[in-house]
Amino acid sequence: xxxxxxxxxxxxxxxxxxxxxxxxxxxxxxxxxxxxxxxxxxxxxxxxxxxxxxxxxxxxxxxxxxxxxxxxxxxxxxxxxxxxxxxxxxxxxxxxxxxxxxxxxxxxxxxxxxxxxxxxxxxxxxxxxxxxxxxxxxxxxxxxxxxxxxxxxxxxxxxxxxxxxxxxxxxxxxxxxxxxxxxxxxxxxxxxxxxxxxxxxxxxxxxxxxxxxxxxxxxxxxxxxxxxxxxxxxxxxxxxxxxxxxxxxxxxxxxxxxxxxxxxxxxxxxxxxxxxxxxxxxxxxxxxxxxxxxxxxxxxxxxxxxxxxxxxxxxxxxxxxxxxxxxxxxxxxxxxxxxxxxxxxxxxxxxxxxxxxxxxxxxxxxxxxxxxxx
Amino acid sequence: xxxxxxxxxxxxxxxxxxxxxxxxxxxxxxxxxxxxxxxxxxxxxxxxxxxxxxxxxxxxxxxxxxxxxxxxxxxxxxxxxxxxxxxxxxxxxxxxxxxxxxxxxxxxxxxxxxxxxxxxxxxxxxxxxxxxxxxxxxxxxxxxxxxxxxxxxxxxxxxxxxxxxxxxxxxxxxxxxxxxxxxxxxxxxxxxxxxxxxxxxxxxxxxxxxxxxxxxxxxxxxx
Numbered sequence: 001x002x003x004x005x006x007x008x009x010x011x012x013x014x015x016x017x018x019x020x021x022x023x024x025x026x027x028x029x030x031x032x033x034x035x036x037x038x039x040x041x042x043x044x045x046x047x048x049x050x051x052x053x054x055x056x057x058x059x060x061x062x063x064x065x066x067x068x069x070x071x072x073x074x075x076x077x078x079x080x081x082x083x084x085x086x087x088x089x090x091x092x093x094x095x096x097x098x099x100x101x102x103x104x105x106x107x108x109x110x111x112x113x114x115x116x117x118x119x120x121x122x123x124x125x126x127x128x129x130x131x132x133x134x135x136x137x138x139x140x141x142x143x144x145x146x147x148x149x150x151x152x153x154x155x156x157x158x159x160x161x162x163x164x165x166x167x168x169x170x171x172x173x174x175x176x177x178x179x180x181x182x183x184x185x186x187x188x189x190x191x192x193x194x195x196x197x198x199x200x201x202x203x204x205x206x207x208x209x210x211x212x213x214x215x216x217x218x219x220x221x222x223x224x225x226x227x228x229x230x231x232x233x234x235x236x237x238x239x240x241x242x243x244x245x246x247x248x249x250x251x252x253x254x255x256x257x258x259x260x261x262x263x264x265x266x267x268x269x270x271x272x273x274x275x276x277x278x279x280x281x282x283x284x285x286x287x288x289x290x291x292x293x294x295x296x297x298x299x300x301x302x303x304x305x306x307x308x309x310x311x312x313x314x315x316x317x318x319x320x321x322x323x324x325x326x327x328x329x330x331x332x333x334x335x336x337x338x339x340x341x342x343x344x345x346x347x348x349x350x351x352x353x354x355x356x357x358x359x360x361x362x363x364x365x366x367x368x369x370x371x372x373x374x
Numbered sequence: 375x376x377x378x379x380x381x382x383x384x385x386x387x388x389x390x391x392x393x394x395x396x397x398x399x400x401x402x403x404x405x406x407x408x409x410x411x412x413x414x415x416x417x418x419x420x421x422x423x424x425x426x427x428x429x430x431x432x433x434x435x436x437x438x439x440x441x442x443x444x445x446x447x448x449x450x451x452x453x454x455x456x457x458x459x460x461x462x463x464x465x466x467x468x469x470x471x472x473x474x475x476x477x478x479x480x481x482x483x484x485x486x487x488x489x490x491x492x493x494x495x496x497x498x499x500x501x502x503x504x505x506x507x508x509x510x511x512x513x514x515x516x517x518x519x520x521x522x523x524x525x526x527x528x529x530x531x532x533x534x535x536x537x538x539x540x541x542x543x544x545x546x547x548x549x550x551x552x553x554x555x556x557x558x559x560x561x562x563x564x565x566x567x568x569x570x571x572x573x574x575x576x577x578x579x580x581x582x583x584x585x586x587x588x589x590x591x592x593x594x595x596x597x
Contacts, residue, residue: 011527057577058494058498059497060494060497062460084497084502085497085498086496086497086498086499086500086501086503086506087500091498092494092495092496092498094491094494096491098491098492098494098495099495100495100496100510100514101514102513102514111496111499111509114499115499115500115501115505115521117500157498157499160498160499160500182501279546322380333491
């Protein structure tokens with residue numbers, strides 16, 4: 001386990017997992033310590049065991065081994081300890097929300113609060129305020145939109161005063177617009193209530209936006225784990241997602257918003273980036289941008305004005321090539337942050353690229369439609 | 375003249391049987407809905423037997439079981455001082471066997487539709503097993519419970535063959551409506567038979583209307 005640079009990870013909430021589970025033909029075998037608080041992303045393809053792992057931690061899935069949060073032992077097969085799900089202080093947010101259809105929104109929230117340990121440090125008012133659900137309280141859960149359902153489900157989970165949040169693809173059943181709306185809420189509750197969270201997703205952008213720490217899972221085994229920025233650049237991720245999906249995470253600070261063209265102006269290590277955004281941004285907030293390698297091309301001289309608006313100057317730090325692929329992966333240092341670009345090997349030869357060269361990175365599209373990090 | 379004692383006895387029998395089966399049937403239906411394997415198939419088949427067996431067959435074997443010479447009949451006699459054959463307690467016993475599938479099957483169906491999802495959600499919110507049953511399973515299966523209770527009650531009211539075999543025709547003990555109708559017809563007392571028969575017809579129609587009207591709405595979506 002690599003130490004992360006996130007200062008919040010220095011304090012407690014260490015989750016120790018040593019797990020073996022067999023579900024039909026599938027084998028899960030995990031041995032890992034996850035630092036907290038903050039959000040830990042659990043990324044993998046469908047069937048990689050992400051949900052099974054979450055279900056083992058929650059106590060829904062029978063398994064052997066250890067699940068320990070700080071000094072609370074939830075499972076220790078060797079010592080015969082196995083707390084049933086309802087005695088584990090976990091909050092589970094399901095892909096399909098699973099609100100109780102016989103109760104109103106208020107009834108669902110009250111169900112959780114009534115069973116929560118006292119005194120409740122997370123209050124009813126705080127939750128409905130943070131998640132903007134005060135207007136829904138009297139509604140029947142059957143008529144809520146997908147995004148509203150998940151907000152209510154998040155609220156219900158928070159009111160159970162969990163020590164750990166397990167988010168099992170809470171966005172995957174939503175349309176793009178609802179996803180974009182919900183993502184900031186997840187970030188906000190983890191920050192506001194200081195609850196460590198495990199966030200499962202098969203969309204790397206979601207993990208890139210939310211997670212401080214990322215674990216890659218494949219066929220029930222951990223392939224890589226560490227700070228999200230490091231894992232996003234790891235070769236294991238490329239193996240998992242294929243070349244087209246690999247990329248790097250840039251962090252920028254909002255310095256302006258152009259409402260005419262709906263562009264957020266970002267300061268990224270002293271250079272500026274204009275990012276189209278549908279959701280409003282506030283000045284001085286930090287945004288994380290996941291930029292795919294295939295969306296970055298390079299030039300050795302300052303390019304002429306073109307439709308590509310974002311040009312970052314940096315230093316070429318690595319050229320990754322293999323004989324099997326016609327492409328090369330370039331790693332570019334932009335004032336301490338890294339960008340990766342995917343160009344043909346022929347281009348590398350033609351431009352006569354070498355490490356330590358000064359290089360212009362042309363960013364075609366910046367996939368930013370969410371990801372608020374106040 | 376309406377034979378009130380037969381009606382009262384029938385209602386008592388149906389009421390007691392429904393109450394007993396509500397507990398036994400719920401437990402059995404829960405087990406059947408949540409377990410799988412060879413034992414599951416055997417129990418499911420045994421539960422459904424009264425649906426396919428002629429009541430006389432069921433009654434015949436129950437009569438043998440209830441006999442004071444058989445272990446069950448003997449134990450009962452020793453415990454209560456009363457026989458199971460030709461007695462009200464014997465009828466309750468027999469009705470519980472006979473009406474079992476009518477309680478178990480609608481409940482099992484309701485529990486299966488419910489699935490694990492809402493129970494896991496409740497468990498993650500700190501609800502223990504009993505809490506989950508009363509505050510999640512029960513309210514979400516209320517239609518299943520309504521159907522099961524109504525069908526069990528109505529089916530016990532209409533019971534004939536089994537009663538005749540194990541209970542006979544003792545006024546205020548085992549002479550239920552269906553037995554009274556049978557005897558009235560046998561003794562050519564048609565007017566009396568008509569009154570009771572029409573009563574049962576009306577009752578059955580009302581009961582089925584209640585069940586079908588209650589089940590008309592699509593099942594609630596979970597989640």
